[in-house]
Amino acid sequence: MSDALTHPRSDDLELLNPGDPAFEAARPRYSGVGDPAVIARPATDAQIVAALALARERGLPISVRSGGHGARAFPNPGGLVIDMAAFDDIELLDDGTVRIGTAATWGEVAEALAPHGLVITSGDTRDVGVGGLTLGGGMGWLVRAVGLTIDNLEAVELVTLDGRSIRASATVEPELFWALRGGGGNFGIVTRFAIRPTRLAAIVGGTIRLDPSDLAAALTAWRDAMRQAPDELSATFLSLPAMGPGVPPSAQIIVCYAGDDEAAGRAAIAPLLELPGVLGDDIARRPYLDLVNPAMTPPPVRMVGGHGLVDLDDDLIADYVAAVAGFEAPTVASIRYLGGAFGRVPAGATAFAVRDKEAMIFRLVMLPADAPDELAAAAAAPWERVRTRISATYGNFVEAADPALLPLLYPPATLERLRAVKREFDPENLLTRNHNIV
Numbered sequence: 001m002s003d004a005l006t007h008p009r010s011d012d013l014e015l016l017n018p019g020d021p022a023f024e025a026a027r028p029r030y031s032g033v034g035d036p037a038v039i040a041r042p043a044t045d046a047q048i049v050a051a052l053a054l055a056r057e058r059g060l061p062i063s064v065r066s067g068g069h070g071a072r073a074f075p076n077p078g079g080l081v082i083d084m085a086a087f088d089d090i091e092l093l094d095d096g097t098v099r100i101g102t103a104a105t106w107g108e109v110a111e112a113l114a115p116h117g118l119v120i121t122s123g124d125t126r127d128v129g130v131g132g133l134t135l136g137g138g139m140g141w142l143v144r145a146v147g148l149t150i151d152n153l154e155a156v157e158l159v160t161l162d163g164r165s166i167r168a169s170a171t172v173e174p175e176l177f178w179a180l181r182g183g184g185g186n187f188g189i190v191t192r193f194a195i196r197p198t199r200l201a202a203i204v205g206g207t208i209r210l211d212p213s214d215l216a217a218a219l220t221a222w223r224d225a226m227r228q229a230p231d232e233l234s235a236t237f238l239s240l241p242a243m244g245p246g247v248p249p250s251a252q253i254i255v256c257y258a259g260d261d262e263a264a265g266r267a268a269i270a271p272l273l274e275l276p277g278v279l280g281d282d283i284a285r286r287p288y289l290d291l292v293n294p295a296m297t298p299p300p301v302r303m304v305g306g307h308g309l310v311d312l313d314d315d316l317i318a319d320y321v322a323a324v325a326g327f328e329a330p331t332v333a334s335i336r337y338l339g340g341a342f343g344r345v346p347a348g349a350t351a352f353a354v355r356d357k358e359a360m361i362f363r364l365v366m367l368p369a370d371a372p373d374e375l376a377a378a379a380a381a382p383w384e385r386v387r388t389r390i391s392a393t394y395g396n397f398v399e400a401a402d403p404a405l406l407p408l409l410y411p412p413a414t415l416e417r418l419r420a421v422k423r424e425f426d427p428e429n430l431l432t433r434n435h436n437i438v
């Protein structure tokens with residue numbers, strides 16, 4: 001192609017141009033949206049510096065891709081995508097930490113660690129990338145036992161926008177290290193993370209099936225049980241729509257007891273089996289990997305989402321249940337119970353400051369891909385009562401890059417601190433395809 005980009009000084013850096021089959025294959029995997037002008041695939045820190053130089057010379061907006069699952073939120077039309085695919089190594093170090101390339105997926109991490117009896121708390125889906133999830137926080141099946149992924153982070157390797165390679169930690173560039181734990185992709189091009197794993201040969205967990213006809217009663221009793229649960233027990237409530245003929249709407253609680261003593265796990269889970277509307281369960285001692293969902297192809301739909309970090313008082317539960325049932329379209333809803341180790345991390349310790357909320361709630365309505373804005377507004381309307389109660393949310397689930405949302409992601413003191421780090425490490429604000437700290 002006549003306007004194809006090549007590297008100005010060396011051809012070491014792999015560049016993919018539109019029309020190149022590898023370009024299409026490398027498009028952000030989950031969303032499929034966005035039309036960058038060029039994709040750069042560095043394999044070394046020096047090549048990252050070269051990609052940054054190219055973007056500067058051509059005036060191209062920069063975005064960074066690890067697993068590609070956040071791409072729907074941060075498209076980069078006409079820009080340069082730094083695709084970190086070459087940084088996907090997973091290495092168990094002598095000091096007991098695991099050094100992980102940013103483009104590894106959480107399924108790959110779980111598989112690599114399983115033979116060693118180790119686990120890193122991550123998300124619930126195999127093909128989500130290590131980079132985006134970790135920089136935003138990382139909320140997974142062990143959230144009550146060991147906190148967020150960032151709460152287990154020891155160091156972050158990155159290339160700064162002025163071309164330096166830094167290994168940020170509690171002792172080297174500690175303020176940058178603080179910002180990287182929840183501040184997203186605002187401060188440099190991250191290559192690798194060092195994360196402290198949890199020794200866990202197996203978990204006790206699985207799915208408890210519920211009668212979906214009285215969700216309010218089930219959710220209220222579930223909340224009460226979780227308020228008494230040990231930290232080892234994490235649980236997520238899930239409500240699913242009908243999945244074709246013969247598969248009616250369903251409700252379930254997915255539980256994970258972070259311990260391999262089956263009797264102790266079953267004792268911790270027992271109160272949940274007494275909840276109103278329990279239909280059955282498949283609780284067992286099993287590998288952690290069993291709880292990590294297979295890779296997903298995103299459905300070709302227009303999604304209308306809502307989420308937030310909340311306390312589960314009775315009114316909130318009533319409004320939530322009304323919102324979940326409030327619109328005639330397939331709706332997925334979940335509530336992840338928090339507290340435990342997540343809640344004990346002081347607000348100032350990481351840039352993920354909101355630690356005092358009881359749960360993360362989520363509702364997703366799936367409309368036809370060509371649904372007009374009026375239909376999307378109608379789908380959002382039942383969530384309005386819940387939305388007015390939400391004062392904080394988790395950036396990794398926010399599907400829009402809107403500076404007006406920053407106060408929901410960061411309390412004022414955190415935002416001020418993040419701005420100071422941004423001024424130092426990205427004074428030109430070159431990294432904007434993120435929850436941009438402006």
Ligand SMILES: Cc1cc2nc3c(=O)[nH]c(=O)nc-3n(C[C@H](O)[C@H](O)[C@H](O)COP(=O)(O)OP(=O)(O)OC[C@H]3O[C@@H](n4cnc5c(N)ncnc54)[C@H](O)[C@@H]3O)c2cc1C
Nearest residue numbers: 066067068069070071123124129131132133139185190434
């Ligand atoms: C199906 C699905 C399930 C999910 N489940 C969970 C879950 O259980 N728990 C949870 O916490 N989250 C979950 N998420 C949200 C997920 O954490 C975010 O979408 C996250 O951004 C995905 O990371 P990624 O590397 O795959 O995405 P990418 O699109 O590659 O990255 C997202 C953003 O992160 C930044 N970034 C990524 N890599 C780098 C880097 N190397 N250097 C600098 N900046 C970088 C960039 O701003 C980029 O736009 C889920 C998302 C999906 C789609």
